[in-house]
Amino acid sequence: MAPRLAALLLLVLGFVPWATLLPGGEQDRAWWPRLLDHANGTLICAGVGFIAWMLVRRRAIAWRMPRLPTVPLWGVMAGAFALYVAIAWGVLSHRPLLIDEIVQLWQARVYASGALSLPTERYPEFRSILHVVDVGARTYSQFPPGGPAFLALGVLVGAPWIVGPAFGALSVGLMGRLARGLAAEDAEDASAARFGVATAALFAVTPFVAFMAASHMNHVTALWALLVSAVALQHHTREHAPHAGVGSAFVVGTGLGIAATVRPLDAFAFAIPSAIWLLVRARRSPRHLMALLASGVGVALPFAAMMYVNAETTGAPLRFGYDVLWGSAHGLGFHAAPWGAAHTPMRGIELLSLYATRLQSYLFELPVPSLLFPAAALWLSRGALRAMDRYLLASAALLLASYGAYWHDGFFLGPRFVYPLAPVLVLWTARLPRLLAPRLSGPVRIGVLSGVAAALVLAITANLPLRVAQYRNGLTSMRVDYARLARDADATGGLIFVRESWGAQLMARLWALGVSRPASAAYYRGIDACALDGAIAEAERSAWSSAALEARLQTLLADSAKLVASPVSPDTTERALPGSVYPARCSDRIMADRGGYTHLAPTLVSEADGTRWLRDLGDRNRLAVEADPQRSPWLLLRDGAAADARFRLVRLSRDSMLRAELP
Numbered sequence: 001m002a003p004r005l006a007a008l009l010l011l012v013l014g015f016v017p018w019a020t021l022l023p024g025g026e027q028d029r030a031w032w033p034r035l036l037d038h039a040n041g042t043l044i045c046a047g048v049g050f051i052a053w054m055l056v057r058r059r060a061i062a063w064r065m066p067r068l069p070t071v072p073l074w075g076v077m078a079g080a081f082a083l084y085v086a087i088a089w090g091v092l093s094h095r096p097l098l099i100d101e102i103v104q105l106w107q108a109r110v111y112a113s114g115a116l117s118l119p120t121e122r123y124p125e126f127r128s129i130l131h132v133v134d135v136g137a138r139t140y141s142q143f144p145p146g147g148p149a150f151l152a153l154g155v156l157v158g159a160p161w162i163v164g165p166a167f168g169a170l171s172v173g174l175m176g177r178l179a180r181g182l183a184a185e186d187a188e189d190a191s192a193a194r195f196g197v198a199t200a201a202l203f204a205v206t207p208f209v210a211f212m213a214a215s216h217m218n219h220v221t222a223l224w225a226l227l228v229s230a231v232a233l234q235h236h237t238r239e240h241a242p243h244a245g246v247g248s249a250f251v252v253g254t255g256l257g258i259a260a261t262v263r264p265l266d267a268f269a270f271a272i273p274s275a276i277w278l279l280v281r282a283r284r285s286p287r288h289l290m291a292l293l294a295s296g297v298g299v300a301l302p303f304a305a306m307m308y309v310n311a312e313t314t315g316a317p318l319r320f321g322y323d324v325l326w327g328s329a330h331g332l333g334f335h336a337a338p339w340g341a342a343h344t345p346m347r348g349i350e351l352l353s354l355y356a357t358r359l360q361s362y363l364f365e366l367p368v369p370s371l372l373f374p375a376a377a378l379w380l381s382r383g384a385l386r387a388m389d390r391y392l393l394a395s396a397a398l399l400l401a402s403y404g405a406y407w408h409d410g411f412f413l414g415p416r417f418v419y420p421l422a423p424v425l426v427l428w429t430a431r432l433p434r435l436l437a438p439r440l441s442g443p444v445r446i447g448v449l450s451g452v453a454a455a456l457v458l459a460i461t462a463n464l465p466l467r468v469a470q471y472r473n474g475l476t477s478m479r480v481d482y483a484r485l486a487r488d489a490d491a492t493g494g495l496i497f498v499r500e501s502w503g504a505q506l507m508a509r510l511w512a513l514g515v516s517r518p519a520s521a522a523y524y525r526g527i528d529a530c531a532l533d534g535a536i537a538e539a540e541r542s543a544w545s546s547a548a549l550e551a552r553l554q555t556l557l558a559d560s561a562k563l564v565a566s567p568v569s570p571d572t573t574e575r576a577l578p579g580s581v582y583p584a585r586c587s588d589r590i591m592a593d594r595g596g597y598t599h600l601a602p603t604l605v606s607e608a609d610g611t612r613w614l615r616d617l618g619d620r621n622r623l624a625v626e627a628d629p630q631r632s633p634w635l636l637l638r639d640g641a642a643a644d645a646r647f648r649l650v651r652l653s654r655d656s657m658l659r660a661e662l663p
Contacts, residue, residue, distance in 0.1 A: 016353065017357070024346035028354055028357060037361075038361075038369050045367065052451075077204075080210075104218060107143065122627060124511070124512050126614040126624050133324050134511075136324075144261055144262060147221060174228060174231050180193055181388070206364060208363045217412065217416065225258040226256070233274055249294040269398040274295075332405045339525075347407075351406075355417065359371060359421075495612050495614065496612065498600045498614065498615055499592070499638065509617070513540070515549065527560065531580075535556065539552070559577055569594075570593050570594055595637075636648075637649075637650060
């Protein structure tokens with residue numbers, strides 16, 4: 001019953017556009033184009049399969065499935081590592097591209113320097129970025145410490161980009177061990193070994209897995225830790241493994257504990273079923289009770305290290321940087337989100353549907369819906385599920401339920417929040433041929449294999465090249481070698497001001513005035529940019545308290561319903577009140593944006609050469625120059641708003657900057 005329920009859940013979430021049908025606030029605008037693409041691809045592949053079936057049935061051709069060569073598991077791991085390195089360099093430019101990656105790499109550099117945090121600067125508005133906590137005396141990232149700690153290993157060897165490929169390849173090996181162990185329960189050793197290697201190979205080349213493994217995202221190391229725990233749990237719970245006791249149980253807990261330091265919610269989803277399983281076993285004998293306690297110790301050790309870091313940064317062992325920046329609204333549950341609309345149960349269903357429908361394309365990048373394969377295998381499975389299968393399905397269900405109760409739509413290189421589902425989906429996909437074979441006659445089997453071969457050809461020749469081009473050509477400003485720009489301009493060691501958009505400057509200035517991240521986002525979305533700029537400037541001149549500023553901003557929210565995306569600025573996140581006439585100071589800001597701007601965040605991980613990168617705040621730059629008199633000031637400009645616009649550094653006059661009057 002459980003496998004068929006899981007299959008139905010995949011089909012219901014993956015094929016019904018709940019995000020469009022339900023009134024929860026989300027929209028899946030890509031659903032219809034995706035459906036058309038999959039319909040066309042399915043027709044093509046079905047046509048190829050039908051032709052092959054006809055030819056074989058009429059004995060026009062004779063064809064046997066070739067026996068694939070045997071490859072050791074370590075060979076698959078080595079190939080996976082090479083593939084992920086190639087993607088990291090050739091597609092993702094071996095640089096952090098998402099703000100999450102950038103901030104965690106920034107924190108990793110802090111860890112590698114021997115510190116847990118940095119002193120908050122006197123004028124934080126020059127360097128504040130999203131996801132960095134700088135609201136107190138210390139500055140640190142909002143993320144749990146495990147992800148940056150893994151990246152710090154790469155920083156120490158001068159190659160932080162290698163962490164993802166290395167742990168991705170290790171996950172491939174663990175996936176092979178997991179699949180082999182499951183197959184060994186009802187197959188001979190040689191057959192189980194082949195299945196383990198084949199499953200590991202499929203997992204290694206699964207596009208969703210491969211692209212993520214080539215990134216700096218903490219999902220990769222979290223999944224590695226979860227697989228460590230799963231393989232140890234599989235070994236520990238085998239009845240015919242007499243030596244699987246305290247040691248393997250300790251590894252189970254350690255894997256979960258490490259995962260909790262990286263992505264606590266993912267660890268929670270896998271830890272609860274594991275704890276229940278070990279607790280049930282503990283009732284049988286004292287040996288199993290000792291194993292349960294050992295797993296608890298394994299969890300506690302890395303968790304204690306995380307609590308120590310939290311205590312040293314946030315001030316409380318169980319308080320995360322998320323809570324400091326965003327408050328209780330950041331947590332699980334159905335409530336008002338830190339930004340945007342309230343998160344409701346209806347919206348939670350919509351988000352789960354978005355994750356599933358995106359997996360249809362991003363999982364295997366096939367011209368047919370990807371979830372058809374694991375769903376079919378789940379539906380066709382017979383007999384009682386193995387205990388390990390029940391564990392994995394229960395963990396997957398709990399993961400989905402947890403992210404349904406989380407307000408944010410996590411998307412980067414695919415639906416990243418459900419990345420831990422990849423091993424489960426790949427495992428059941430790998431089982432499908434064995435489940436189908438007894439049910440198909442020879443000609444039908446060849447027809448199905450031909451259709452699958454056509455799907456693979458289309459994926460390799462059409463879908464994957466498009467995805468690679470999309471990833472390679474996106475987020476161009478994040479890929480720039482800013483340290484090299486400084487070297488080429490002889491600006492190394494200088495004070496370089498980065499021209500960001502007007503909107504980004506407004507947000508940073510709000511943060512510096514003591515306005516919280518959630519409130520700043522609300523004011524930014526609900527107030528005309530020019531009016532917001534004027535209120536901020538007045539607060540800076542008059543040294544208002546944050547409460548006084550927010551009282552003023554509350555009055556400006558009266559027109560929030562009338563606002564539109566700015567029709568004159570290239571930064572469409574800025575809001576404008578129709579009919580407003582901007583004074584010269586605001587018009588100049590818009591013209592500056594039209595002239596080109598970039599982002600401060602990626603420059604902050606380019607400071608190994610001693611160069612200081614700061615946000616350009618116009619006349620307020622005088623404050624930064626006064627505070628750092630030994631450095632020559634420069635300005636980083638971009639010639640236009642186009643994605644391929646050239647960057648250049650312009651030397652500034654220190655004397656002119658010091659004579660500037662503060663706005």
